[in-house]
Amino acid sequence: MTATTPLWEVFIRPRNGLAHKHVGSLHAADEVMALQAARDVYTRRGEGNSIWVVPSAAITASDPDQTAENFEPTADKIYRHPTFYEIPDEVGHM
Amino acid sequence: MAVFDALLELADDHLILGHRLSEWCGHAPMLEEDLAMPNMGLDLIGTARTLYDHAGKLEGKGRSEDDLAYLRGEREYRNCLLVERPNEDFAHTMLRQFYFAAFMRPYWLAALNSTDEVVRGVAGKAEKEMAYHIRHAGEWVIRLGDGTEESAARIRDAVEALHIYVDELFDSSDAAQEAEAAGLLPVRADLRATWDRTVAEVFAEALLEQPTAAYAQRGGRQGIHNETLGHLLAEMQVVHRAHPGARW
Numbered sequence: 165m166t167a168t169t170p171l172w173e174v175f176i177r178p179r180n181g182l183a184h185k186h187v188g189s190l191h192a193a194d195e196v197m198a199l200q201a202a203r204d205v206y207t208r209r210g211e212g213n214s215i216w217v218v219p220s221a222a223i224t225a226s227d228p229d230q231t232a233e234n235f236e237p238t239a240d241k242i243y244r245h246p247t248f249y250e251i252p253d254e255v256g257h258m
Numbered sequence: 259m260a261v262f263d264a265l266l267e268l269a270d271d272h273l274i275l276g277h278r279l280s281e282w283c284g285h286a287p288m289l290e291e292d293l294a295m296p297n298m299g300l301d302l303i304g305t306a307r308t309l310y311d312h313a314g315k316l317e318g319k320g321r322s323e324d325d326l327a328y329l330r331g332e333r334e335y336r337n338c339l340l341v342e343r344p345n346e347d348f349a350h351t352m353l354r355q356f357y358f359a360a361f362m363r364p365y366w367l368a369a370l371n372s373t374d375e376v377v378r379g380v381a382g383k384a385e386k387e388m389a390y391h392i393r394h395a396g397e398w399v400i401r402l403g404d405g406t407e408e409s410a411a412r413i414r415d416a417v418e419a420l421h422i423y424v425d426e427l428f429d430s431s432d433a434a435q436e437a438e439a440a441g442l443l444p445v446r447a448d449l450r451a452t453w454d455r456t457v458a459e460v461f462a463e464a465l466l467e468q469p470t471a472a473y474a475q476r477g478g479r480q481g482i483h484n485e486t487l488g489h490l491l492a493e494m495q496v497v498h499r500a501h502p503g504a505r506w
Contacts, residue, residue, distance in 0.1 A: 169288065183358035190289075190290050191288060191289075191290060192290065193401060196397055197397060197401070200294070200393070200394050201291075201294065204290065204293050204294040204297050204392075204394075205289075205290055205293050205294075208293070208297065214306065
């Protein structure tokens with residue numbers, strides 16, 4: 165099954181102006197069928213207006229063993245969070 | 259009543275093919291197609307519902323879409339024979355879908371100019387759905403035809419089995435001819451060139467040849483069906499007939 169229909173990661177953009185977000189994965193023989201399958205599996209309830217599919221094998225992921233050294237050092241740097249000023253409503257999505 | 263009969267033929271095509279696709283639910287070769295086929299089936303059943311409802315109102319005898327779908331027998335069903343053909347395997351199902359959508363897309367595009375407002379409304383929605391069905395089923399026909407030895411043999415078998423049902427798509431019954439003359443529905447025979455072109459393009463990529471039909475099987479519009487339709491209707495109608503008037 166996976167030899168003829170490899171795994172693809174699916175990204176959907178819910179609306180114009182927003183970024184594509186990862187929604188899941190699926191099996192398909194090639195990129196054309198992967199896009200159609202993504203449309204059929206992940207956009208049945210009006211979830212979006214644009215789809216990206218990426219071969220899962222093309223994704224380089226961070227090493228779970230390095231989670232501590234990658235992510236924990238940011239925990240005490242609260243000055244990086246933009247919480248010290250108010251964002252005007254007119255700005256919309258940040 | 260010609261308009262009623264003509265709309266019923268069209269609605270029956272959509273309901274029966276929609277039901278055939280629904281038979282794959284839970285049985286498809288892969289999860290992705292287990293959603294794709296019922297998705298297409300729901301497109302067709304949605305179209306059938308609007309057409310039944312409209313036909314029932316024009317008839318003026320108080321028959322609802324449920325009455326028309328669930329309380330008519332085999333001889334009263336006027337769908338073309340192509341849509342009732344059994345699913346057989348995935349290749350048969352995809353080719354049948356491709357043939358039907360390749361006909362219905364230009365049909366609905368032409369129906370955008372119908373004199374009937376409801377038909378125009380259905381056409382606007384359905385032509386997009388049919389464009390997708392052509393694309394999805396067409397891509398599968400290409401991959402099956404230009405795939406493995408087994409997939410190529412299966413799609414060739416499907417072409418062999420289904421091509422005698424193609425010509426009936428382009429026939430217009432007396433009722434349909436009246437509706438066509440009134441500008442309510444498109445003239446079926448006019449769509450042949452577009453259908454031929456759509457199929458030729460996909461078949462070229464699929465390494466398939468279109469056989470010339472030695473004869474064409476007809477009869478659906480007169481209510482003369484293959485025995486498989488009786489089985490389909492029995493399954494589709496059993497709940498409604500066992501519990502008349504039941505509601506969700």
